[in-house]
Amino acid sequence: MFFTRLILIMAMLLATGCALSNRGPVIMRRELLEIASSDRQWTGLAISREGRKFVTFPRWNEAVSISVGELLADGSTRAFPDQEWNRWFGSEPQNRFVCAQSVYVDDTNFLWILDPANPRFQGVIDGGAKLLKIDLHTNRVMQVIRFGAPIIHENSYLNDIRVDTRSGHAFITDSGSPGLVVVNLATGLSWRILDNDSSTTAEDIELTFNGHKWLLPDGTTPRVHIDGIAIDPSGEYLYYKALTGRTLYRIKLRWLLDENISARELPGKTENLDETVASDGLEFDHSGNLYFTAIEENAIKRRLPDGTIEMVVKDNRLQWPDSLALAPDGSFYVTTSRIHLGEGPFKIFRFTP
Secondary structure, three states: OHHHHHHHHHHHHHHOOEEOOEOEOEEOOOOOEEEEEEOOOOOOEEEOOOOOEEEEOOOOOOOOOOOEEEEOOOOOEEEOOOHHHHOOOOOOHHHOOOOOOEEEEOOOOEEEEEEOOOHHHOOOOOOOOEEEEEEOOOOEEEEEEEOOOOOOOOOOOEEEEEEEOOOOEEEEEEOOOOEEEEEEOOOOOEEEEOOOOOOOOOOOOOOEEOOEEOOOOOOOOOOOOEEEEEEOOOOOEEEEEEOOOOEEEEEEHHHHOOOOOOOOOHHHHOEEEEEOOOEEEEEEOOOOOEEEEEOOOOEEEEEOOOOOEEEEEEOOOOOOEEEEEEOOOOOEEEEEOOOOOOOOOEEEEEEOO
16 A cells, blocks of 8 residues: 555656655756747847836847847737837947847836847947836836946946846846946946956856857857846845856845945855856746756756755757746746857747746
């Protein structure tokens, strides 16, 4: 009778996509639903309260016609907020999207667009690096915060953004010149922190995709610094990690906003949360679980509040899962940017944890 019950229990666990582990249940599979497909490479993804979906197409090649778009119900994409902002041909970088990388909807339903203005990774276009705030009721630009020296370095690539409406600040990762940029959204003033710190700098590792080492055309190993970023639901901590790195870090927001703490003291306030996975995007759910795009494993994983790492989705269609976005119904959406392959089709998938 005991073995019969055990077999039944194991069958139920497998049917629900779980397996036993000495650290708790490990989710082995969730349904992955394809939402959209494109022959243009997208990276960023954001979803509004009404379910509107926004994507970015960074200008990593000459074929990019629009850099920020809204994904429509029929799967097509229209320029957002309009054609004028997307019409950049080398002029007026201050009023055009040069190379939009990330989009983010804050908890008051405003859309933020981050433009590192570094097309084809050939250097930041003077006057082009900026952060935009969009009113989704009117689709109008409400605020433009521009970045120049000393915030922007010659090799900067502003990558991902999170907005804390409680304190009125934005936090931006620089994966080209390792460090964090903090922005006071009320004044537009910004400053850099944790420059070249071990927590924001790429680790000395090689990444492997589908059995092949990821190398640049000249045979060298890519080094992508701090990339993914997320604020926990309590608003207490900022979590972050390098793309070419497996160590997860966090720091209390209070230290990032403390004007009395010195640049020398701040690294001592960071917390090393141990090894996780090589990842691009990070995002929390409402329960405080931190999700990673596990780029080497064609998977999505999550870290529970107690530190346990679980598999959520593993699927060969997840070729370089890039950005995660939490939808109002609690489901997640993820882009695939296929950076290691260099060609499409590029997908957006939905899964429910």
